[in-house]
Amino acid sequence: MGVRGLTTIVANKCSNAAVTVTWSESQISESARGIRNLVIDGNGYLHHILKLFDCAFGISYPQLHHVLEVRTRALLLAGLNLTFVLDGPLPMWKAAQRVERETDKIANASEVALGIHRAGSVRLPQRNDVIAKWGCDGRPNTTYGIVHGILPVFAVVMFQDILKTLDVPFIISAGEADSAVAQAAKHQNAFIVANDSDFFIYQSLGYIPVDTLRDVGDSKPIIQASVFQHTTVMEILGIPENAASVYASLMLCDYSATEESKIKQWIHDVTPADYTGDRSSLIISILRKLHIQKDWESDIIIQKLLEEFYSESTTAVAKALHFSCKIYEKGSLPLQSGITELATCIPIRTHKLLEISDNCVFWCSTIVESLNSPTVWVMTRRLREALYGIISSGFISNRSDNLLQNHSICTEYIRCGATYQPEPIQPLQVAKVYTLLENQNQNSQDIQVEQFSMNQRYNALYTLLNTDLLQGIDIQYRPVIAGVRYITTQMSVLGNPLTNAEVLGMLCSSINLLHNCQSLNDQHAVQISRSQMQAVAGLEVTYFCAFLLAEVLFPDCEHNFNKVWMSFDGPAIHQAISSAKKGTPPWQILGKFRLEQSFTDLFQAVIHNQEQSIISVMDYTNMNAPIAVSKKKRDIRKQRSRSAKDPTAKKQKKSNNMFDILSNGCMFD
Secondary structure, eight states, X not given: OOSTTHHHHHHHHOTTSEEEEEEOSSOBOGGGTTOOEEEEEHHHHHHHHHTTSOOTTOOBHHHHHHHHHHHHHHHHHTXXXXXXXXXXXXXXXXXXXXXXXXXXXXXXXXXXXXXXXXXXXXOOOXXXXXXXXXXXXXXXXXXXXXXXXXXXXXXXXXXXXXXXXXXXXXXXXXXXXXXXXXXXXXXXXXXXXESOGGGGTSOOSOEEEGXXXXXXXXXXXOXXXXXXXXXXXXXXXXXXXXXXXXXXXXXXXXXXXGGHHHHHHHHHHHSOTTOOSOHHHHHHHHHHTTOOOTTOOHHHHHHHHHHHSOOTTHHHHHHHHHHHHHXXXXXXXXXXXXXXXXXXXXXXXXXXXXXXXXXXXXXXXXXXXXXXXXXXXXXXXXXXXXXXXXXXXXXXXXXXXXXXXXXXXXXXXXXXXXXXXXXXXXXXXXXXXXXXXXXXOOOXXXXXXXXXXXXXXXXXXXXXXXXXXXXXXXXXXXXXXXXXXXXXXXXXXXXXXXXXXXXXXXXXXXXXXXXXXXXXXXXXXXXXXXXXXXXXXXXXXXXHHHHHHHHHHOTTSOOTTTTGGGGOBHXXXXXXXXXXXXXXXXXXXXXXXXXXXXXXXHHHHHHTTOXXXXXXXXXXXXXXXXXXXXXXXXXXXXXXXXXXXXXXXXXXXXXXXXXHHHHHTOOOO
């Protein structure tokens, strides 16, 4: 959010405050003042680049990876020294604000999903729709709406891998990145690159809005950008530099918005009855009346302000202003060793695990799906219950503040209908964690996963994914088999079974991506059912939850799910499913790559013992020439799928899910 209205105010009143700077490998403009260091807000950078993508059908991770790598490499080739700062665990005092934002995202995402279903047939985004070069910032043009503000679940993890490949340093903040960005920029004598009006307030050498970065070179990158200097902006607006944080807090920013009603009431109380100007001008005039001295700190300014303009809400406003100003001032503090303490705690690549261990919270981020169905995060809850159980059992052995170890509940913030709300979730019990790891010694409450063999850990992971048929299957295919098989099972459990054509399409697309092959290039408009949309979204979330489990089960080594996102391309999966529904043979969907008999083995591994959970609309006895199942047979299958929605029918059906077995005391068949 930043400071409310400040971006517009700067655009209207400070358009001449920005200076254009230019960098190339061998030259630097005088306006850059010799500065080649950039500290970049990583999450803001990701959100900016994601504006190029149509995310309505799920993101194409391979294409996002390509664009991020090309653009970041261009900055390096222009002779710039980069440091990225990524958000850490969300401070819990911002939980209410996060809930409000996610609720807005749900409304946007559900409207886009509804637009897709109303359209009937839609054109899927193609690979050539996004141009990687800096400055080519076209926006998607669709008839069903644009997805706003949703960060794909793997985006940050994937970006960290890109930065490691390019040898670019990055910092994981102890909370939100803003203060750490300002600290790092001061420490490195760098410009700040971000997409947040808070950086007009932080004292720095200069702030570059990320959307002003341009590559104007031909054969070699030449980077241009607009730099705003804090002192110049404050001077034009008439705000004393040492009062900038007080101004931002009264305008309402991320740090003061929790007390929005009290601040608004105070401003209302001190506003003259005949005042007709805007809020910003009013706050500036109030600050001017204090005759602020250059050596006054924010505490003194707040004290003078509330003494001069007293009202019944003064006490509450004083607390909010002090809190907000201290966060802004944190950006001026030294950055210890150039890195925050969080980044060195344990060798993990996502702050999601630290939110679980330290805050007992998991945020189920918004994804494009139908409001008529339970969120796809529900389908993967069993995976997260095991995740919470392992973390609460002491997997993070070198952290003394593992709060989840002392609590029996983890709170999930998750979509429920059209709202975003907390739900208490019980972690898997320690004894069941030991059972998963095939260990009989259940005396200790502390689980150090390194003491278990690799086979034990992989067996636990794939058992949770309801997959135990991977012997003889190449390791590179196992995550895909497990993910597609798991989501197929869960769609059936929820009474909305997939067709075998949909299952085959998901599998073919994933295999293409593993071999860097492009699938059948069919640019015809396609129809996407609600169940198909849920299945594809569910596959992405399944991969992510499995990745989190793998991160805690294999903290000492790389694992099979290390780069599983590279096998997910939402539009390509939908295209492959559409082709499969038309009766296109798998060999054509698979593009240039030929798996021959091995593909049949992979498909059989997915559908084994799930024949009753899948609706057969195609006969794949002969993979080279599948034929449509007769109308009569298809009706019988659909009737069978409808019976799965009957609660009594579900009770009668024998479950071989690991959690049902553990809870009911049953044995494996």
